[in-house]
Amino acid sequence: MYWQCRQDRLSIGEQPMIMGILNATPDSFSDGGCYLSVDTAVARGREMLAQGADIIDIGGESTRPGAAPVDAPTEMRRVLPVIEALAAVPGARISIDTAKAAVAHEAVRAGACIINDVTALEGDPAMAAVVRETGAGVVLMHMRGTPRTMQDNPQYADVVGEVADWLAARLVAAGMAGIAAEAVVLDPGIGFGKTAAHNIALIAGLDRLARLGRPVLAGLSRKRFIGLLSGVEEAADRMAGSLAALTAAILHGASILRVHDVAASVQAARVAAALRDATNLHADIQRGMAA
Numbered sequence: 001m002y003w004q005c006r007q008d009r010l011s012i013g014e015q016p017m018i019m020g021i022l023n024a025t026p027d028s029f030s031d032g033g034c035y036l037s038v039d040t041a042v043a044r045g046r047e048m049l050a051q052g053a054d055i056i057d058i059g060g061e062s063t064r065p066g067a068a069p070v071d072a073p074t075e076m077r078r079v080l081p082v083i084e085a086l087a088a089v090p091g092a093r094i095s096i097d098t099a100k101a102a103v104a105h106e107a108v109r110a111g112a113c114i115i116n117d118v119t120a121l122e123g124d125p126a127m128a129a130v131v132r133e134t135g136a137g138v139v140l141m142h143m144r145g146t147p148r149t150m151q152d153n154p155q156y157a158d159v160v161g162e163v164a165d166w167l168a169a170r171l172v173a174a175g176m177a178g179i180a181a182e183a184v185v186l187d188p189g190i191g192f193g194k195t196a197a198h199n200i201a202l203i204a205g206l207d208r209l210a211r212l213g214r215p216v217l218a219g220l221s222r223k224r225f226i227g228l229l230s231g232v233e234e235a236a237d238r239m240a241g242s243l244a245a246l247t248a249a250i251l252h253g254a255s256i257l258r259v260h261d262v263a264a265s266v267q268a269a270r271v272a273a274a275l276r277d278a279t280n281l282h283a284d285i286q287r288g289m290a291a
């Protein structure tokens, strides 16, 4: 399987890909305010590339629960100079984390090849055309409600089934808008309108999303459910719990992991992928012996 991101054809399957998070925002839940100047953001991006990040995901608007919306000019002012500088680094692959078509369009012009849209093309009616016309890769993520309201008592009868059905429908909608399936990656939206129990069920059920035929991206790094499970209050101190969740996500079929701690995640992902392959081989042998 591959992921077509403009001219770049990313091979998916063997080694999981690591997407490093770079938030040029004052209020992101973990790294808000750390990379507001262009120089510090570019230095952080270069550092993550040197640590083995396959993709740098740059955002200029926080999506944390209750976050206030930001207008397009502000978002562009935050992200475009950083994208331009990092896209010039040999081998760098840049993703823009935005739900606004105008921001996505300018970001691709500045050098991004992936549009990470947490509204799965539903937030801005012009977004599908930007994806189609630029040929960018696109992440379609599941969310219940909006960042302002999404954590107000979310309920599901069957969270894995409902998220899988919704993502399948968004994949069809993208196709009807003229976007090639090869450009699409699917994401369950860990923490977006979900309780800790929903997030855990989704990680354990990622195989079901992977069966939709497109690569699955999981963004679980330092999120609140990891704090709840581990009792660790500070988001920046949740690396160990995040690596445990990342390992489980890879064992259950995630191909792309969106993370804050790149070096540790690269190491954990390599070990998890080898364990996944050995587990699958063992299951195949068992099935062969039973047949």
Ligand code: HH2
Pocket (backbone or CB within 6 Å): 021, 023, 025, 027, 028, 029, 030, 031, 059, 061, 062, 063, 064, 097, 116, 117, 118, 139, 141, 187, 189, 190, 217, 218, 219, 220, 258
């Ligand atoms: N999570 C966040 C933001 N963007 N995109 C995708 N595709 N999947 C995710 O799980 C996801 C995402 C939230 O994390 P972060 O960017 O660290 O914080 P904030 O939204 O506060 O900037």
